[in-house]
Amino acid sequence: MSRVPLPELPGRVPDSQSERRLNAIRREAAQSGVVSEKGIVPAGAPFPQASPQTGYYGVPLLKEPQWKPEVPLYFFVGGAAGASAVIANMANWLGDDRELVRSARWMAAGGGALSSALLIKDLGMPSRFLNMLRVFKPQSPMSMGAWTLSAFSTFSAAAAFASLMRDKLGPSIAIRVAENAAGALAAATGLVMSSYTGVLIGATVIPVWNENVGTLPQQFAASGLNSAASLL
Amino acid sequence: MSTTAFLTDSTLCIGCKACEVACKEWNQLGDDGFEWSGNSYDNTMAVGHSTWRHVKFVENTPEIGRGGNSAAQLPAWGFSSDVCKHCEVAGCLEACPTGAIVRMEFGAVFIQPDVCNGCSYCVVSCPFGVVEKHEADGRAFKCTFCSDRQRAGLQPACAKACPTESIKFGELDDLRREAQERIKVLEARGVNDAVIYDPTETSVKGIHSLFLLRGDPRTYNLPPNPEVPTTYLKKAWQSAAVAAGAMLGATLLAFLGGRR
Numbered sequence: 001m002s003r004v005p006l007p008e009l010p011g012r013v014p015d016s017q018s019e020r021r022l023n024a025i026r027r028e029a030a031q032s033g034v035v036s037e038k039g040i041v042p043a044g045a046p047f048p049q050a051s052p053q054t055g056y057y058g059v060p061l062l063k064e065p066q067w068k069p070e071v072p073l074y075f076f077v078g079g080a081a082g083a084s085a086v087i088a089n090m091a092n093w094l095g096d097d098r099e100l101v102r103s104a105r106w107m108a109a110g111g112g113a114l115s116s117a118l119l120i121k122d123l124g125m126p127s128r129f130l131n132m133l134r135v136f137k138p139q140s141p142m143s144m145g146a147w148t149l150s151a152f153s154t155f156s157a158a159a160a161f162a163s164l165m166r167d168k169l170g171p172s173i174a175i176r177v178a179e180n181a182a183g184a185l186a187a188a189t190g191l192v193m194s195s196y197t198g199v200l201i202g203a204t205v206i207p208v209w210n211e212n213v214g215t216l217p218q219q220f221a222a223s224g225l226n227s228a229a230s231l232l
Numbered sequence: 233m234s235t236t237a238f239l240t241d242s243t244l245c246i247g248c249k250a251c252e253v254a255c256k257e258w259n260q261l262g263d264d265g266f267e268w269s270g271n272s273y274d275n276t277m278a279v280g281h282s283t284w285r286h287v288k289f290v291e292n293t294p295e296i297g298r299g300g301n302s303a304a305q306l307p308a309w310g311f312s313s314d315v316c317k318h319c320e321v322a323g324c325l326e327a328c329p330t331g332a333i334v335r336m337e338f339g340a341v342f343i344q345p346d347v348c349n350g351c352s353y354c355v356v357s358c359p360f361g362v363v364e365k366h367e368a369d370g371r372a373f374k375c376t377f378c379s380d381r382q383r384a385g386l387q388p389a390c391a392k393a394c395p396t397e398s399i400k401f402g403e404l405d406d407l408r409r410e411a412q413e414r415i416k417v418l419e420a421r422g423v424n425d426a427v428i429y430d431p432t433e434t435s436v437k438g439i440h441s442l443f444l445l446r447g448d449p450r451t452y453n454l455p456p457n458p459e460v461p462t463t464y465l466k467k468a469w470q471s472a473a474v475a476a477g478a479m480l481g482a483t484l485l486a487f488l489g490g491r492r
Contacts, residue, residue: 050272050290050310052448057271059278061453062361066352086483094487124350124370128330131349135331139462142353143329191476198475199468203461204356205323213464214471221475225482 062205070122074115075197078149079224080231081111082193085156087228089187092180102163103232108186109160112153115193119149141200148192155186194224235339236382237404238391239411241444242312242452243418243426244398247287251313252276254393255285258378278453279314281366284375285390286314288452310445312452313390313399316341316362316375318440323460324374327357339404339440340377348372359436359458377440404440411444435460 012018029035050056088104091097120129132146162179169175198217201209209216255261264282269275272289279286290310322341325333332347333354343354343363350370354363365372378388386392391401400407411428418426429443436458445452 050288050451052450055450056288056290056453057269057274057277059271059453060361061455063280063355063358063364065356066365066367083479086479090483090487094484122351124352124365124367124372125348128347128349131330131332131347132351134347135329137329137331139326139465140329140353141465141468142327142351146329191479192472194479195472195475199465199472201356202468202471203464204327205359205459205461206356210461210464213468217468217472218475218478221472221479225479 065204065206068122070118074118074122075220076223076227077111077118078115079194079197079220080227081108081115081156082152082190082195083221083224083228084108084111084232085152085159085183085186085190086194086225087232088159089183089190092183100232102167104228105156105160105163105183107228107231108156108190109153112149112156115149116153141196141203144192145196145200148189148196152186152189152193155182155189158182159186191221195221235404235440236377236401237318237339237407237440237442238315238388239400239402239407239442239444240313240315241398241400241411241414242310242446243414243423243444244396245287245311245313246396246398247273247289247309247311248395249287250393250395251285251390251399252283252287254389255375256282258381258389259284259376279316279362279364279374281364281369281373284315284373288312288314290451310447310451311398312443312445313394314452315390315441316377317360317436318375318377319359319458319460320437320439321435321460321462323357323359323436323462324354324363324372326460326462327353329353336377336379338377338379338382340379340382341374342376342379343372343374345371345373357461359455359460361453407442411442414444429454431456431458434458435463 025035055061084104085108088101088108091101091104120126123129133150135143136147137143159179159182162175162182166175166179195217198220202213202216204210261282264276264280267275269277272291274289276283276286288311292308292310318339318341325335325341329351330347330349332344334342334344336342348371350365350372352365352372354372355365363372363374381388387401391399415426415428425447427445429445429449430438432438434457449456
């Protein structure tokens with residue numbers, strides 16, 4: 001039979017001081033009905049205060065961004081797709097690797113389509129995504145982005161299609177002109193695609209973003225180019 | 233057309249929340265959750281998609297002349313009813329990519345619910361944290377300045393329901409004057425920390441919801457220097473142009489280098 005160990009007793013030794021204190025508490029409680037010493041702190045105290053330093057009870061002054069995870073995901077996809085189009089254009093112009101051009105064109109086209117899908121899914125009312133093209137508003141980075149993405153998706157898909165036709169039908173003049181033109185337009189809009197996202201989040205009221213507005217577009221472009229290069 | 237405005241005088245507010253109730257009833261807004269905040273008697277905490285008027289409860293230490301309870305146990309209250317500022321240069325309006333947010337004839341900033349597609353870019357473009365997307369509905373909502381009532385020649389619901397005339401409604405210029413006079417009256421009574429909140433010096437260029445507060449506006453979660461995010465655009469696009477140039481240069485170098 002195993003012995004159950006006795007529970008360990010608390011180690012504090014009572015002394016005259018501790019007993020005096022307990023008597024004092026008893027006396028005060030009997031006399032005034034309340035013990036006023038510190039230590040009687042309600043749960044949650046100290047309570048937050050409204051002050052110039054903490055603001056209104058520490059409640060954030062600004063609203064939190066309400067974008068779903070699709071938007072940060074789009075930042076990667078869109079950035080990589082845009083940079084792919086740039087790489088495809090350069091490889092087509094200066095390189096001799098047809099395989100690289102083909103992969104880059106398809107990545108740009110696929111990324112463009114995926115970007116649109118992600119952004120439409122993020123909308124509160126996805127059925128109204130065409131409202132994005134109601135107005136052309138240079139002072140709104142979101143409007144510029146919507147137009148850029150529309151143009152980029154179109155051109156990159158056209159370039160990918162032309163490159164497919166070139167592989168199937170041979171490099172006739174018409175197909176090569178179409179591919180080069182669509183590819184150049186895709187690259188031009190791709191440059192915006194990779195960098196405008198930095199403008200999009202930089203030109204907001206969120207301090208950590210707008211304080212770094214001078215470097216965010218460059219970071220986004222560098223990230224897009226790196227992603228595209230590593231994927232290819 | 234006249235340019236109308238609110239003047240919300242926190243020295244007259246008694247914290248009854250009649251404006252919140254009137255706003256919700258007139259605009260038929262839903263509840264905003266039933267949660268205890270633990271912060272004073274305010275369980276709403278901020279304006280949002282279903283709260284377009286919100287009474288802030290600022291507790292001050294009891295002090296003679298501040299209206300504190302003489303028992304020295306209850307705080308001196310500072311109340312202030314918050315609302316959309318209807319900025320002269322509105323961040324939400326500038327940012328809206330669908331054109332859903334428009335300027336109404338009275339100077340109000342209005343979100344057209346039949347156009348908004350819920351991109352939530354206005355949420356991060358409002359320097360006052362007013363606009364909020366209703367997650368279940370999908371669209372962004374905020375105070376409409378009771379444009380429907382104003383068209384009918386009536387004052388907004390909150391101003392009409394206010395029992396102490398803490399929420400005044402009228403011509404913007406008249407109210408600016410009225411606020412100055414009120415400051416003088418308060419100073420004559422020994423209240424010397426009253427200030428008018430009207431950020432005309434910032435990129436917001438003024439608001440259609442003036443506030444008369446006591447002390448620092450930050451205590452009431454009002455930014456001392458609200459900035460419209462379009463002020464960052466020039467720097468941002470310049471940076472994007474540099475980025476695009478660098479991308480071109482980098483890819484060009486990569487392929488030119490590869491040829492050798």
